[in-house]
Amino acid sequence: MAQQDEEQKRVQYPLDSDYYKILDEIGVGVSAVVYKAICVPINSTMVAIKAIDLDQSRADFDDVRREAKTMTLLSHPNILNAHCSFTVDRRLWVVMPFMSAGSLQSILSSTFPDGLSEPCISVILKETLNALSYLHGQGHLHRDIKASNILIDSNGSVKLADFGVSASIYESNLSRGGWPSSSSSSLMLTDLAGTPYWMAPEVIHSHNGYSLKADIWSFGITALELAHGRPPLSHLPPSKSLLLNITKRFRFSDYEKQQKDKNKKFSKTFKDMVAACLDQDPSKRPSAEKLLKHSFFKNCKGSDFLVKNVLQGLPSIEERYKESTILHGQSVMKNGSSEDEEVDDEGDPVRQNIKQRRISGWNFNEDGFELDPVFPTESRDELIVKLVRFGGETIIQDHGGESSQSGEFEFASCTEEIGVSGTENMDNSNPNSLNEISEEAQMGVQGEEQSAVGRSGGVQIGGQGLDTEAMVRGLVLLKTSLDDQREKVVSMIRMFQGEEGGEVSKEEQMGQVIDELRKELEIERQRNFEMEMELEFLKLQISGA
Amino acid sequence: MKGLFKSKPRTPVDIVRQTRDLLIYAGRNPDSRENKREEKMSELCKNIRELKVILYGNSESEPVSEACAQLTAEFFRENTLRLLILFLPKLNLEARKDATQVVANLQRQQVNSKLIASDYLESNKDLLDTLIAGYENTDMALHYGAMLRECIRHQCVARIAILNDQIVNLLSNNFLFRMFLQSKHMKKFFDYIQLPNFDIAADAAATFKELLTRHKSTVAEFLSKNYDWFFAEYNSKLLESTNYITRRQAVKLLGDMLLDRSNSAVMTRYVSSRDNLRILMNLLRESSKSIQIEAFHVFKLFAANQNKPPDIISILVANKSKLLRLFADFKTDKEDEQFEADKAQVVKEIASLEP
Numbered sequence: 001m002a003q004q005d006e007e008q009k010r011v012q013y014p015l016d017s018d019y020y021k022i023l024d025e026i027g028v029g030v031s032a033v034v035y036k037a038i039c040v041p042i043n044s045t046m047v048a049i050k051a052i053d054l055d056q057s058r059a060d061f062d063d064v065r066r067e068a069k070t071m072t073l074l075s076h077p078n079i080l081n082a083h084c085s086f087t088v089d090r091r092l093w094v095v096m097p098f099m100s101a102g103s104l105q106s107i108l109s110s111t112f113p114d115g116l117s118e119p120c121i122s123v124i125l126k127e128t129l130n131a132l133s134y135l136h137g138q139g140h141l142h143r144d145i146k147a148s149n150i151l152i153d154s155n156g157s158v159k160l161a162d163f164g165v166s167a168s169i170y171e172s173n174l175s176r177g178g179w180p181s182s183s184s185s186s187l188m189l190t191d192l193a194g195t196p197y198w199m200a201p202e203v204i205h206s207h208n209g210y211s212l213k214a215d216i217w218s219f220g221i222t223a224l225e226l227a228h229g230r231p232p233l234s235h236l237p238p239s240k241s242l243l244l245n246i247t248k249r250f251r252f253s254d255y256e257k258q259q260k261d262k263n264k265k266f267s268k269t270f271k272d273m274v275a276a277c278l279d280q281d282p283s284k285r286p287s288a289e290k291l292l293k294h295s296f297f298k299n300c301k302g303s304d305f306l307v308k309n310v311l312q313g314l315p316s317i318e319e320r321y322k323e324s325t326i327l328h329g330q331s332v333m334k335n336g337s338s339e340d341e342e343v344d345d346e347g348d349p350v351r352q353n354i355k356q357r358r359i360s361g362w363n364f365n366e367d368g369f370e371l372d373p374v375f376p377t378e379s380r381d382e383l384i385v386k387l388v389r390f391g392g393e394t395i396i397q398d399h400g401g402e403s404s405q406s407g408e409f410e411f412a413s414c415t416e417e418i419g420v421s422g423t424e425n426m427d428n429s430n431p432n433s434l435n436e437i438s439e440e441a442q443m444g445v446q447g448e449e450q451s452a453v454g455r456s457g458g459v460q461i462g463g464q465g466l467d468t469e470a471m472v473r474g475l476v477l478l479k480t481s482l483d484d485q486r487e488k489v490v491s492m493i494r495m496f497q498g499e500e501g502g503e504v505s506k507e508e509q510m511g512q513v514i515d516e517l518r519k520e521l522e523i524e525r526q527r528n529f530e531m532e533m534e535l536e537f538l539k540l541q542i543s544g545a
Numbered sequence: 546m547k548g549l550f551k552s553k554p555r556t557p558v559d560i561v562r563q564t565r566d567l568l569i570y571a572g573r574n575p576d577s578r579e580n581k582r583e584e585k586m587s588e589l590c591k592n593i594r595e596l597k598v599i600l601y602g603n604s605e606s607e608p609v610s611e612a613c614a615q616l617t618a619e620f621f622r623e624n625t626l627r628l629l630i631l632f633l634p635k636l637n638l639e640a641r642k643d644a645t646q647v648v649a650n651l652q653r654q655q656v657n658s659k660l661i662a663s664d665y666l667e668s669n670k671d672l673l674d675t676l677i678a679g680y681e682n683t684d685m686a687l688h689y690g691a692m693l694r695e696c697i698r699h700q701c702v703a704r705i706a707i708l709n710d711q712i713v714n715l716l717s718n719n720f721l722f723r724m725f726l727q728s729k730h731m732k733k734f735f736d737y738i739q740l741p742n743f744d745i746a747a748d749a750a751a752t753f754k755e756l757l758t759r760h761k762s763t764v765a766e767f768l769s770k771n772y773d774w775f776f777a778e779y780n781s782k783l784l785e786s787t788n789y790i791t792r793r794q795a796v797k798l799l800g801d802m803l804l805d806r807s808n809s810a811v812m813t814r815y816v817s818s819r820d821n822l823r824i825l826m827n828l829l830r831e832s833s834k835s836i837q838i839e840a841f842h843v844f845k846l847f848a849a850n851q852n853k854p855p856d857i858i859s860i861l862v863a864n865k866s867k868l869l870r871l872f873a874d875f876k877t878d879k880e881d882e883q884f885e886a887d888k889a890q891v892v893k894e895i896a897s898l899e900p
Contacts, residue, residue, distance in 0.1 A: 054793075
């Protein structure tokens with residue numbers, strides 16, 4: 001059985017820095033440095049060492065631990081494993097195989113700024129899908145699929161890397177779904193992780209929960225990235241990308257608008273494959289396994305093809321890295337760190353598992369200009385901060401919720417004044433019900449803060465334990481989503497005001513946005529109603545007990 | 546072979562039984578012909594995968610509670626859990642992971658609204674020994690470690706279960722838990738969390754923390770009964786470890802324990818010892834900001850103690866100016882009102898001390 005192979009395969013790499021000889025720095029981030037090195041006692045094998053500064057991690061090191069564990073326990077030819085990991089004073093060294101051609105993102109930006117050819121894309125995506133199919137079979141979400149996390153070795157082999165924000169649907173906080181009651185929601189995650197441009201709409205709206213299909217979305221975005229050399233909407237600041245993401249479909253034509261080279265033609269089967277991945281409805285997106293059977297991957301070439309067509313003449317990782325640091329020198333470093341600092345400033349531990357904080361072994365190709373998600377300092381990025389914060393037990397309390405819930409369609413007034421009146425613009429809406437929602441949600445928040453047994457006066461459950469907690473969480477989620485929506489509308493208003501030319505297309509876009517938001521409001525109402533029912537039910541149970 | 550099993554759909558009970566038979570086979574020495582063994586082993590792995598699918602569902606189907614209950618009942622009716630744990634090393638990586646998830650799930654499954662996994666473990670205490678010793682085996686550590694954490698986490702069962710069976714669950718879980726804490730194995734964790742393999746050490750640390758923070762009353766009882774050896778080890782092996790990550794985790798966990806209201810008696814005792822104070826003051830001087838901050842959260846308890854023993858006072862007085870200087874530019878990275886308030890309080894306390 002595989003048992004023997006496995007033991008054979010597992011060469012034990014030494015757990016001591018003395019046995020490694022560092023050759024070169026090939027990447028740097030705020031909390032990590034990546035080196036090219038050799039492991040002297042093992043035939044001077046080439047390795048990549050990611051040295052993570054632990055002093056910037058949370059003290060329980062949960063995220064780092066999870067990453068290390070994932071990298072140890074996954075075993076697939078298309079997944080980058082760690083040979084071992086150990087601490088060297090304040091740093092954690094993760095020793096990994098050296099993938100000499102580096103990340104696809106770095107390949108794109110150094111050599112193929114307008115994207116790769118379809119046959120090459122097909123090979124890369126197929127290998128990536130193999131990895132995804134395996135991961136998903138294991139109940140793991142990668143949560144950060146993108147070109148900078150896909151690595152190539154000199155022989156053309158493709159590996160998916162960076163499990164810094166990956167999660168297991170078996171291990172996550174399952175209190176929400178009420179395990180073992182076996183509802184499908186128990187296999188859903190609700191915290192926010194990933195990188196904005198690649199993030200699926202349901203991840204952005206993560207109160208509804210998301211699952212494996214979120215990776216398929218990111219996979220689709222990655223396909224576009226490989227085709228064009230950068231992810232869609234990357235000309236926008238990331239928060240705006242988040243916004244548009246949920247309000248409209250991606251079309252290939254979006255590129256035609258943005259891009260100078262309109263000559264690039266794509267095959268129907270490629271477009272069809274990508275479109276399937278980018279369906280707004282997660283349940284309509286194909287699984288990784290099913291995607292592998294898509295005709296786009298028929299007659300797919302082998303790794304040799306990549307060696308010939310992509311790798312030949314490619315500057316080495318070191319050269320690419322040096323070039324990028326020389327070219328962009330200081331500013332690159334600054335950009336790289338500004339996004340991190342932005343997260344750090346808040347210092348909220350919950351957010352430490354988001355992508356912006358983590359530095360993957362190969363994720364350092366800052367020379368991509370707009371490719372890189374650099375967070376603007378304008379207030380729009382509050383959206384991200386807010387979204388991002390939403391994740392664990394720590395729940396948003398930072399902004400006054402009162403005015404937040406209903407101003408969705410008040411376009412005339414600016415930002416803060418949006419009041420309840422805004423709702424009246426909308427047909428058949430009921431401001432009162434909205435207020436109730438938010439009030440309940442707020443009481444929920446207070447209840448959570450007090451964390452006493454008889455929490456939450458608004459939600460009158462005298463009981464204790466998970467029941468109330470789940471309820472409170474639900475209500476808080478509701479509140480968050482309302483806040484989020486307000487945030488989005490405010491941003492939309494700004495966008496609108498900022499471009500007073502008032503093109504027809506903008507208005508159309510707004511119309512779409514309004515429709516989307518309207519639908520969401522309906523869903524929220526429905527959810528609220530369901531919660532109330534549940535509350536009633538629980539009250540009955542308690543009074544009966 | 547295949548046709549035989551495919552002929553009629555197997556019930557969960559069938560699958561458990563067959564898994565058990567195959568596990569017994571796997572446990573034997575591999576004297577039989579190699580290819581036959583290989584076939585049986587892959588059959589076993591497939592069975593374990595099927596058990597997992599029954600318990601967790603998959604993309605096509607949700608788990609059925611009736612099937613889960615049948616599976617669980619059969620699993621614990623005989624010694625399948627024992628066999629699965631003991632012969633886990635014989636399985637391949639994928640099957641080990643599946644088995645770990647199966648065991649984790651079984652801890653929460655109810656049969657006739659009883660958590661029978663808890664009962665089973667209670668009468669098979671030695672299985673915990675096996676799981677704990679798993680930390681000494683690089684290949685098995687993460688699997689056994691994950692199982693172990695599930696076994697000691699019984700309280701986090703689904704909310705319905707808690708409402709219906711709270712008392713029963715509490716009793717049985719606490720029994721298990723107490724047994725665990727008092728076992729000789731508790732001491733082993735002081736070494737496990739300093740193993741060189743980061744992934745294993747971190748897993749052990751997570752378990753250690755779980756043990757010392759979950760089930761509050763039991764922890765309080767454990768700490769007061771085992772105070773002397775426990776804190777002697779804790780100080781010398783963890784807080785004064787040469788390993789950065791060990792010190793940092795230890796001081797954080799110490800703060801969590803001492804600040805928990807249920808451990809107030811232990812806290813009072815801890816902050817009356819000059820040795821402890823000396824260790825914490827050394828941690829305050831560390832160059833790592835993170836350790837300094839965590840150390841402060843423990844140090845403040847010494848300062849805030851209204852019945853400070855004379856030797857504590859004399860140390861604080863002797864270091865008064867140094868401490869005040871330290872606190873003068875002692876800041877957290879982000880603004881933290883609570884921290885600032887605590888600091889002001891500590892500064893006030895120390896400034897007012899007279900020899």
